[in-house]
Each structure stands twice: as C-alpha cells, then as structure tokens.
Amino acid sequence: MAATQILFAGFGGQGILFSGKFLAYEGLLEDRQVSWLPSYGPEMRGGTANCSVILSDDPIGSPIVSYPDILIAMNLPSYDKYEPAVNNDGFAFVDSSLIHREAKRDDIRTIYVPATQLADDNGLQGLANMVMVGKVIKETNIIPFENIDRALEKVISARHQNLAEANRKALALGYGL
C-alpha cells in the first residue's frame, strides 16, 4: 500500500494542526485518500499538540499514526517521545532552534532545520511550521511544490487570505534550504 504516515508534534500554538491540514488538503486536491486526526482537549491549550496525517493511494484503515514515515518535531518532549517510533528508513525533521540535541537513531534520516530562528529572521514570526513543511516537501517530494498555492487557498479561510502570502514565503524559505 502506497501510504505515507506523517506525525506533526510540538506545542499548542505552533500551528501543528494547521500544517497537517495543509498537507491533507494538498493530498485531497491530488485525489488521494487522506486522513487528518488532531489531538484534542486540554493539551491544545499550551501543552503538547500533535496531529496524524495519512496520504494514501488506497482506502485508509486506522487514521492514527503510531509509527510515522515522517516525523516533524517542533519541541524536545515530542522529539524524545516519537523519535523511537519512526519507521526504518523514515525521516525526522527537527526544529533545531528549539531542540538542542543530536539524533539517537542512525537508521533514519534526521534533518535539522532551525525553523523558528529562520522564520523570526525573515519577518515570518509564527510560521516555523510552514518553513518545516517546505523542507519536508523538498526532501520527500510528498507533494509537488508547484501545487502549494491551491492548497493554501483552501486551507486558509476567506477572511484570512491576506496571510497566504506569508505562508507561501515560509514554505519557499524551507524549500530553498
């Protein structure tokens, strides 16, 4: 089954759910099977947040990602918790401006992206999540980069479309690394 299991994990407020939704929408627009499952409840309000996204060519069984092919870790507790779960030959994308440790595994590809720092330096505060997604697209080709605009249009509500440009810049920044 050609399915990619993705786990976004970090603090509430880092746009974890949003970046997951962006990838899910992109998959939908390519007519793939997709599922998006957030953690919900008190952990969303400042604690840890994570979300499971599956893109697949076949119908999706369980929407829960326990063993990701791609992990995007935006804080240390999430990295500690999920690094051991990444599938062999999978990817771990680590926000190295917030996580100051080296990978413990050498059977997966670990990619360090100082996403929060880069976002701040480029006037894109709060968009470290999309910098990470840009880098994920670059390294994994999970979606075609040229399609980002149409997914952004869908995932950003009409009254916030003015934020689309900043999201586009953040994605391009990550993709260009």
Next chain:
Amino acid sequence: MKDKVLMKGNEAIAEAAIMAGCRHYFGYPITPQTEVAAYMAKRMPKIGGTFLQAESEISAVNMVIGAAAAGVRAMTSSSSPGISLKSEGLSYMAGCELPALIVNVQRGGPGLGGIQPSQSDYFQATRGGGHGDYHMLVLAPGSVQEMADMTVKGFELAETYRMPCMLLADGTMGQMMEPVVLDVDDVKTVAKPWAVTGTKCEREHNVVNSLSLVPEELEKWNLARYERYAYIEENETRAEEFMTDDADIIVVAFGIAARVSKNAVVAARKEGVKVGLIRPISLWPFPKKNLARAAEHAKHFISVELSMGQMIEDVELAIRCSRPVSLVKRVGGVIPSPEEVLEAIKKVQL
C-alpha cells in the same frame, strides 16, 4: 458530482443534517462533539433555521420532543455524560412515537470520565438507555463520509418508523478530517398526518402522548411497537463484510475499532491467515444474519471494542455461542493498535 471537501466528522454531521432539511437543532456543548453545535450556531441563522443552546441537556432533548411532535426534522447532539441526561427524553420519544436524530460522539466513562474516544455506551444505545420496553435505531458510521450519509439516512429511518434514531460515533470519528462529498439531492421525506400542527377546526385533534393508565391499552401499544421492531430487524440491518468469504476467523468491530481492525486483517492476510471483518453499521438492529452466515465456515470470532466487552454479547447471541468469541479491548479513551488486533488474530488456535 459535487466537490470533495475536507471536513471534520462533527461538521459533516451538521452540514448533512441541514442538507437533509433539519432546521431545528437544540443542544448543549460538550467535548468531543462541540463542533456540531458550533457549526449549527453559524449556519442556522443564515438559512432561517433555529439553533438553540439550552440551559441543560435535559432541556435540549425536551425541545427536540416539542419540535418533533410538531412534525419538523429536529435533532440534538452530545457526548456520553450528556446522553445519560437526555435518556429520559429518549424514552418519552419512544413512548410518544416521535422521530428525531440524536448524535452521541462517545467519550470515556463512566461518570464524567474523560474526553478521549470510547465505545462504552454500546449497551445504553442498543438497549434503549431510558426506562421501558423500547429500542432506538442505532447507526455506527465508519468514516467522515458515513457520518454525513448516516445523518441523512437516520432522519429518513426515524420518520419512516416513527422512532428516535441515534448516530453512535466516538471522539475520533468526530474530530478527524477526511474527504467527504455532500451530495444530498433526493431527500426522502415522510408524511406526518399525526403531527400536532393545529386543527384549524378542520379535523380531529392529534394527540402525542406516552401516558396510558389502562394496562391492557399500554400492553397493546407495546406489542404494536415490537411488531414494528420485528419488521425493522428483518429489513433494516446494515453491515460491511471485508474478506469474509473463506475466513476461518471473523473479526467483528464497528466505528474506529473497525478501521483499526481492517489494518490488522490486511496484515494477517499477508501472513496467510484466513481472516475477515464484519463491520456492523446498524448496531440496532444488529446484523445477526451476517454473523450466523459467517459461523457456517468460520471457527473463531474476535470482538474488538473500545469498551470492557459489550458488543461481544450480541456477537455470541448472533452465533448462538456456536464458536468461541475472544475480546480485544482498550478503554478509558485508549484506542487498540492494529498490532494488538493482529496479535489476537495470530493467537487463535484453529
């Protein structure tokens, strides 16, 4: 063909209900179903409908009774503790023979429990929940698309048989997003000559009531209701079968548990184990015939549940205990992993 959109299960329920002609929603917020109410609060005023957040669940369910008695499509939604509060109203609805849709996006219990997904209201839903001899139609969607489709179907069934219909989902189904096509063009409506709409002095009074102080009369009402239930059991069971034809082992699971189990069945088949999945879509009526048919060749059944083992009793009854039935369970908001189900499949000694 309408567009595919990405929606949460809870939102899909709300939009499908509106497309099915529901213009009366009464509720009270509770995680993990609050998006249903939030969506209704946004949409209903724009289409001339009524969204009302009552002061309590008990009040909300009684508003549904009033609206249903007046003959309109009405609904409420809640999660486990809220459904307990609504159960008195559900019994009255059954007694008054009123159609309405009740959504239960289950969370762990008992008591206030937690907010994570559960299926431990199975007994409450399939046995009625409130007092007296009655059933509700109970539908268990297995995807966001089915959350929408079953909402429409639920209204139709409720009105056809004049009884409450419960959509029994769980926190995962409510919170997850999947592509969904909202294609509700031919909504079936049912005439309601019994509705209390005012006589305009042109006809006899209609009476909607559950009170009957003459025992023989009340007995007659109950017998008639159960005749209808027998007809429903014969004609309205729904189930999905997956790789069951040659199966030695049958996994039975609904909702999120069925999604997890499907992964396990696919994995076990790759290892050469002849296993299949029966996913009850209607929990009442329970798809007994599907299970009985499978028991003709299957030697072992496994019930996978997010409860301490409730549906397993219906599995055993359906096959008259003719085969061993084992249980895979996680409770309190924990979801079993495909690996746990796979392990249970591989443990079966044929």
